[in-house]
Amino acid sequence: MADTRYVCSVDIGGTKIASAIMEYPADGSRPYPVYSAEIPTNPSEGGEVVYSRIEGAIREALASDPDRKVIGVGVAAAGVVDPKTGSIAYANEIMPGWSGIELGPRLREALGMPVAVVGDVQAHGLGEAHWGVGRDRYSVLCLGIGTGIGGAYVEDGRVMRGFHGAAGHMGHIESTSAQGIPCACGRSGHLESVSSGTSIGRMFEERYGRVDESRPTVGRDVNDLCRQGDERAISVIHEAGFALGASLGSLANILDPEVIVLSGGVIHQGPDWRSETWKTSVAEGYASQALDPLLETPILIGELEGDAPLIGAAEHLLASL
Incomplete structure (x- = not known):
């Protein structure tokens, strides 16, 4: 021992x-x-x-x-x-x-x-692949969703880092839904600009005004309204989830992971991303882009938080x- x-x-x-x-x-x-x-x-x-x-x-x-x-x-x-x-x-x-x-x-x-x-x-x-929901899986595609969106691909226990160390910046994949929207990286049209917690709050505020006039709107506010059946919030959550799912489908086409794991502060500490609106939207987006052999790839919630x-x-x- x-x-x-x-x-x-x-x-x-x-x-x-x-x-x-x-x-x-x-x-x-x-x-x-x-x-x-x-x-x-x-x-x-x-x-x-x-x-x-x-x-x-x-x-x-x-x-x-x-x-x-x-x-x-x-x-x-x-x-x-x-x-x-x-x-x-x-x-x-x-x-x-x-x-x-x-x-x-x-x-x-x-x-x-x-x-x-x-x-x-x-x-x-690495954490989720070695000891979390991806344990004993050959390959894991993990996206961390928080203030921004990052990612990692782990295969046979090793994380892909890339020549410059930049592999995994999956929030900066091109997204049709983000066309023309500035990104924190200085470019525009990236997934992070429509599917991060920050972006969900911003999108609602730009379209409908602040939920609370005393402070900026955040993703948690939008999800709370979504649970209450607010059609405005439902539309924003659906758009963000569909965009994320579509990008996951594109990434799956390239990497063919055994499982996809969603984790990060937004998933575990912010809005309830397990809501039916969110899950359905992600699944619809994924199905819109993933190749037929990859349609059954599991999309799981990380367990290590x-x-x-x-x-x-x-x-x-x-x-x-």
Whole structure:
């Protein structure tokens, strides 16, 4: 029987930085956090400030139990991560000043221990494929839907990263429904502009005004109205779900995954994406584009929730040792 192992994991997003010490039990069962914490990212303060928060969060996690032997740090980072160095090669306007931060090299030098950095949604896909709803599946296509939309493709336990580390930016696939709509990446016409939680709130507000005049409309507001039978909200949710499903169909035609997994903050913490309006719309969109042999590919809801990127980051660290 293997010894119990401990890995420090960090998940860096546009809203929060989550840190954890993940325990890998000696009996080979699913890893779980024995320490966890969250702090705001506050990305508008710039990349250097965010880096300082990350290093501080890691040091606090490592100090939570000095007797615990942690073998390294796995980091799931927003932006495009250079697969050779672990530096941030590119980040859009959601993380100003994040591009160019030498995240992996600086953490390795500061902490004096192994550090492995992977994209946040790539880590999410690894977590679900290794220990979540995609466990024991040969290939998993995972989409994380939150402030934006990212994705990952895991085959035979390995996540596709691409030459530049940019593989998995599936929110930036062209979408007919998003034609002419600006995207956070600086282009237009991308799926993220119509199917993310942010976009659903924006679409409703542009067409019908704010749900609450005191604040911007968010996806949760629209879904609440949808559950109440509001035809305006139903139309927006249907459009967003159909667009997502159509893009999933196109991606399935290219990758042919055994299963498709939907996860991320919007799925688990925001609107009830298990609603019949949403599920039906996604299924209709998928059927409109997927090839006949792929029509029965299961579309599943991830089961690890916020632990998925933390587990995936740990898995990536372990694979690098």
